[in-house]
Amino acid sequence: MGHRRFLATVAAVVAAAVAAVSIASAASGPARIDGAATAARPAVRIHQPGPVLAGCPIYPADNAWNTPVSAAPVATNSAAMISRIQRTGGAALHPDFGENPAYGIPYVVVPPDQPQVPIRYDAYGDESDPGPFPIPLDAPLESGSDAHVLVLQQGSCNLFELFGARRSGGGWVAQSGARFDLTSNALRPLGWTSADAAGLPILPGLVRYDEVVAGRIEHAIRVTFAQTRDGYVLPATHAASAIVDPDAPAMGQRLRLRADVDLGRLHGQALVIATAMRQYGLIVADNGSNWFFQGAPDARWDDADLEQLKAIPGTDFEVVDSGPVRPG
Secondary structure: OOHHHHHHHHHHHHHHHHHHHHHHHHHHOOOOOOOOOOOOOOOOOOOOOOOEEOOEEOOOOOOHHHOOOOOOOEOOOHHHHHHHHHHOOOOEOEEOOOOOOOOOOOOEEEOOOOOOEOEEEOOOHHHOOOOOEOOOOOOOOOOOOOOOEEEEEOOOOEEEEEEOOEEEOOEEEEOEEEEEEOOOOOOOOOOOOOOOOOOOOOHHHOEOHHHHHHOOOOOOEEEEEOOOOOEEOOOOOOOOOOOOOOOOOOEOOEEEEOOOOOOOOOOHHHHHHHHHHHHOOEEEEEEOOOOEEOEOOOOOOOHHHHHHHHHOEHHHEEEEOOOOOEEO
């Protein structure tokens, strides 16, 4: 039974009971209740969508990351923006993860009592959260130049992320870093970066194997483009470009797989991911190769299965009207 229908039924039952009591009172004085009250029908649990990891919500259900965009209006310049993207880099989807653990962005979950270690910044310290952070000295480090470190702390449900990170003595040195309270919708200060160019957290936008094997991804997916605009759309808080062309995607811009694209040819892991791209879409999070989207490393990924996604061209997407673009 739908939530609204259930509330209407409850209201009707209450109204009938009140009327009966009023009639009894008028006829024979105060009504008396001789037995315990009983429910006419079982309670209804209302599903609150949104991913959970290690007992922590990955943001509240109404957070932008967890909000479906399948019915959101299309941006007026969607066709022009897709055309521009297609002219300035790769033209099809590319999963930037797979069976090889060298690909993807790793993360680690730590207990509430994980020791804090000092954090020093050597590039964007004025837009970074100060340490110490509960980051293990052996935390997994992303391969490549970005060298991201992602740590989710149980209990506090705080997410700690570093960019350009490397071990230094008993702590870490990084170009930038951020702490996110995953129980809150609070944003970073406007104009601030994070471990990602857009000022967004990375972990909420990763494709994870546990979600895919469960058959459902309930959040938007992180994506990069070769050229972005000097501007950002909330929940992004930072831009990383000098391009002023309004047809270039802004940080935080939302895109989705069009409803008329036939997914019947897909199966397995690829179908679950493509379905999420239609329902929750993509969020522009960084400059990088066109249409590259990120996942967490896992030996159980099936590269042959994921390969199906590379046949989906960027022209199968449209840009969602995500709100005003703020100047970078």
